[in-house]
Amino acid sequence: MNSPLQPYACNPEHSRGRRYLQEAAPTRNEFQRDRDRVIHSSAFRRLVYKTQVFLNHEGDLFRTRLTHSLEVAQLGRSIARSLGLHEDLVEAIALAHDLGHTPFGHAGQDALNACLHQFAPDVEDPDGWCDPRTPHEPSGGFEHNLQSLRVVDELEQRYADFNGLNLCFETREGILKHCSRANALWLEGREPGGVGQRFLSGQSPSLEAQLANLADEIAYNAHDIDDGVRSGLLSLEQLQGLELFERHCLAVRQRYPALQGKRLLYESIRRMLTEQVYDVIASSRAALAAAGVQTLADVRAQPVLLHFSSDMRQQSSALKRFLMSHLYRHPQVMVQTERARQVVTELYLIYHQAPEELPQPADAAAPLSLCRRVADHIAGMTDRYAIREHTRLTGQSLFD
Numbered sequence: 001m002n003s004p005l006q007p008y009a010c011n012p013e014h015s016r017g018r019r020y021l022q023e024a025a026p027t028r029n030e031f032q033r034d035r036d037r038v039i040h041s042s043a044f045r046r047l048v049y050k051t052q053v054f055l056n057h058e059g060d061l062f063r064t065r066l067t068h069s070l071e072v073a074q075l076g077r078s079i080a081r082s083l084g085l086h087e088d089l090v091e092a093i094a095l096a097h098d099l100g101h102t103p104f105g106h107a108g109q110d111a112l113n114a115c116l117h118q119f120a121p122d123v124e125d126p127d128g129w130c131d132p133r134t135p136h137e138p139s140g141g142f143e144h145n146l147q148s149l150r151v152v153d154e155l156e157q158r159y160a161d162f163n164g165l166n167l168c169f170e171t172r173e174g175i176l177k178h179c180s181r182a183n184a185l186w187l188e189g190r191e192p193g194g195v196g197q198r199f200l201s202g203q204s205p206s207l208e209a210q211l212a213n214l215a216d217e218i219a220y221n222a223h224d225i226d227d228g229v230r231s232g233l234l235s236l237e238q239l240q241g242l243e244l245f246e247r248h249c250l251a252v253r254q255r256y257p258a259l260q261g262k263r264l265l266y267e268s269i270r271r272m273l274t275e276q277v278y279d280v281i282a283s284s285r286a287a288l289a290a291a292g293v294q295t296l297a298d299v300r301a302q303p304v305l306l307h308f309s310s311d312m313r314q315q316s317s318a319l320k321r322f323l324m325s326h327l328y329r330h331p332q333v334m335v336q337t338e339r340a341r342q343v344v345t346e347l348y349l350i351y352h353q354a355p356e357e358l359p360q361p362a363d364a365a366a367p368l369s370l371c372r373r374v375a376d377h378i379a380g381m382t383d384r385y386a387i388r389e390h391t392r393l394t395g396q397s398l399f400d
């Protein structure tokens with residue numbers, strides 16, 4: 001059942017605005033414009049060749065960051081409509097939430113983070129290996145949420161008048177799901193009262209931002225099971241020990257005793273997804289009513305109000321733990337993870353020693369340390385581009 005837009009939802013007519021003033025569009029609200037800007041960005045198109053769990057070349061049917069983002073947007077829109085939240089805003093956040101991800105999923109991100117920490121401009125550097133950090137760049141290390149914000153704020157070059165996509169505050173706030181204190185302070189210095197502030201003041205983000213976050217979790221829990229079984233690394237038998245999956249699988253077996261294999265899996269996952277969506281809607285409605293929120297300001301002053309019931313939270317956590325030990329740390333996945341780490345680390349070191357291999361900075365780009373330029377370049381790569389660059393620069397082919 002759909003609800004009208006609630007008074008505590010974000011409303012594009014009351015948006016806190018864009019960093020650069022732009023006239024209103026004649027036919028679209030401000031959050032629709034943000035969604036459209038994300039879809040037309042080059043970082044969005046690159047998501048199709050970025051890994052979720054399985055490397056892009058391992059099979060055509062595995063999720064990529066692009067299909068993952070579309071699934072998050074679908075789940076988010078569906079729940080938003082039911083709760084009376086702003087669908088276009090949830091969609092814009094969902095489609096943009098992974099724009100800053102490196103190639104090779106978490107393996108690439110961990111490797112880039114380690115490189116930046118080891119060679120960061122913040123670190124005392126007696127050998128003078130690193131040039132100093134400029135005021136235009138975050139502190140040492142790589143945070144993918146912050147990088148997603150950098151993509152939409154700085155790195156996309158589509159407008160004559162400014163760097164980035166100039167998205168609304170509400171969309172940028174949703175993209176910056178987590179942020180270290182050091183980087184929140186840095187953001188606050190550049191944009192007082194902006195998207196870094198809530199990490200310093202302990203306020204909650206909008207319900208639309210909370211929802212995009214939950215939809216992300218629901219989406220990857222379900223599709224990683226699907227991809228895990230499809231790859232042969234997980235078996236239906238292993239999944240039987242998981243309460244959340246087993247309950248639905250049993251019900252499906254009872255209703256369709258002859259059903260086996262993929263259709264049994266898909267029917268069970270489909271029901272599991274639906275149950276999680278209904279659970280979020282029911283528990284969030286109850287939490288909103290109990291908190292008595294009336295306005296967006298009330299929402300910000302409350303703890304996070306969009307959540308699973310405590311039962312479902314436990315089951316979802318058990319599912320995550322299962323995926324961590326049986327899929328993400330599966331020996332076959334770990335082999336690829338190690339290769340990905342090597343590609344990213346070697347690329348980092350090579351570009352650092354040979355900056356002429358980096359693309360020229362755009363005319364209007366802010367001055368950055370070499371470390372950050374290297375990190376931005378690598379983070380923007382697709383899996384296959386990173387593999388090709390690594391082969392070109394080292395002569396090695398790690399993924400053949």
Ligand code: MG
Nearest residue numbers: 068097098216
């Ligand atoms: Mg995600």
